[in-house]
Amino acid sequence: MLSWALPLAIALFALAMLLCLFRLLRGPSLPDRILALDTLYVNGLALLILLGLQQRTPLYFEAALLIAMLGFIGTVVMAKFISRGDISE
Amino acid sequence: MSALAPWLDYLAGSLVLLGAIFALLGALGLARFSSFLRRLHGPTKASTLGVGCVLIASMLVFSPGPQASLHELLITLFIFLTAPVSAHLLVKAALQQQPELRPAAPPAERDSPN
Amino acid sequence: MKRWLPAPRLSLLLLLVWLLLNGSLSAGQIALGLLFAVCIPLALRAYLPDALRLRRPDVLLRLLGVVLLDIVLSNLTVARQILGREAALNSRFVWVPLDLREPAGIATLASIITMTPGTLSCDLSADRRHLLVHALHVADEAALIATIKARYETPLREILEC
Numbered sequence: 001m002l003s004w005a006l007p008l009a010i011a012l013f014a015l016a017m018l019l020c021l022f023r024l025l026r027g028p029s030l031p032d033r034i035l036a037l038d039t040l041y042v043n044g045l046a047l048l049i050l051l052g053l054q055q056r057t058p059l060y061f062e063a064a065l066l067i068a069m070l071g072f073i074g075t076v077v078m079a080k081f082i083s084r085g086d087i088s089e
Numbered sequence: 090m091s092a093l094a095p096w097l098d099y100l101a102g103s104l105v106l107l108g109a110i111f112a113l114l115g116a117l118g119l120a121r122f123s124s125f126l127r128r129l130h131g132p133t134k135a136s137t138l139g140v141g142c143v144l145i146a147s148m149l150v151f152s153p154g155p156q157a158s159l160h161e162l163l164i165t166l167f168i169f170l171t172a173p174v175s176a177h178l179l180v181k182a183a184l185q186q187q188p189e190l191r192p193a194a195p196p197a198e199r200d201s202p203n
Numbered sequence: 204m205k206r207w208l209p210a211p212r213l214s215l216l217l218l219l220v221w222l223l224l225n226g227s228l229s230a231g232q233i234a235l236g237l238l239f240a241v242c243i244p245l246a247l248r249a250y251l252p253d254a255l256r257l258r259r260p261d262v263l264l265r266l267l268g269v270v271l272l273d274i275v276l277s278n279l280t281v282a283r284q285i286l287g288r289e290a291a292l293n294s295r296f297v298w299v300p301l302d303l304r305e306p307a308g309i310a311t312l313a314s315i316i317t318m319t320p321g322t323l324s325c326d327l328s329a330d331r332r333h334l335l336v337h338a339l340h341v342a343d344e345a346a347l348i349a350t351i352k353a354r355y356e357t358p359l360r361e362i363l364e365c
Contacts, residue, residue: 001102
């Protein structure tokens with residue numbers, strides 16, 4: 001089952017990322033774009049994990065972990081920036 | 090790499106599909122709804138659960154082999170812990186940018202005796 | 204003990220995460236993990252909040268189960284609402300009065316609310332007695348507040364306060 005479920009899931013995630021891209025380009029407000037970026041990185045992370053499953057290699061986990069951490073920090077920093085106009089605490 | 094046991098294959102396959110469907114629905118909510126606060130509901134919940142499903146499937150597939158790795162567990166925990174935080178910050182930012190969205194202050198402390 | 208291990212639970216967590224990250228149980232990694240588990244809390248001692256007393260581990264476990272179940276169920280609800288007509292949704296803000304006083308407890312409650320039934324915690328009133336919650340679809344405001352209080356706040360109070 002995994003042999004056909006994986007490509008299908010990859011396609012669905014790619015579609016989800018396209019929807020995020022739509023929202024990222026369309027806006028209209030800044031928080032919308034940040035939310036789109038946030039969702040984009042979460043979906044990208046899942047895509048990376050699926051790729052690792054497809055190729056049966058655990059190599060991508062490190063990358064996924066880094067994306068999770070940097071993506072979260074990026075979202076926090078951008079949200080703080082637009083709500084305060086300043087990122088330093 | 091040896092073939093997976095059939096039950097594991099089905100379980101991981103369904104989890105992967107389920108996760109993909111949830112993530113797609115989350116993104117659909119993001120693209121479709123008309124106000125920011127509604128849009129926030131899809132990605133924070135559905136996408137997080139979708140990724141969680143995929144990570145659990147990955148853990149199942151890799152767990153019996155020599156490449157066993159528990160990184161997925163860490164990533165899942167991290168995502169589940171951080172999703173509410175980023176959602177909260179985004180709401181704050183949105184309320185700051187569009188103060189007209191903010192509702193009136195809570196009903197005065199009439200229901201708290203002390 | 205208190206002097207060298209200011210936060211034993213944090214130390215244990217650090218050791219565990221380090222071993223998980225490296226995916227190995229070799230003596231070297233354990234030694235390095237122990238070193239981090241001792242040094243990091245010592246370095247951060249000035250910033251650590253006072254340790255929480257966690258009572259009722261059974262309630263904690265049950266709450267964890269309830270939250271996990273609710274995350275899955277709420278996702279099904281939200282999925283239906285995303286696919287359904289948007290005009291049928293009645294989204295609005297609700298102020299939830301809080302009985303919980305512990306700041307860490309309020310933070311946990313806010314996170315739980317964000318992850319579960321079509322609700323999103325947005326803000327805390329200045330006196331920390333009301334939590335602003337945005338709901339995707341509210342049929343009955345009083346029922347929503349009652350559910351939040353009964354399912355999540357009461358167990359949290361049992362765990363954190365006496």
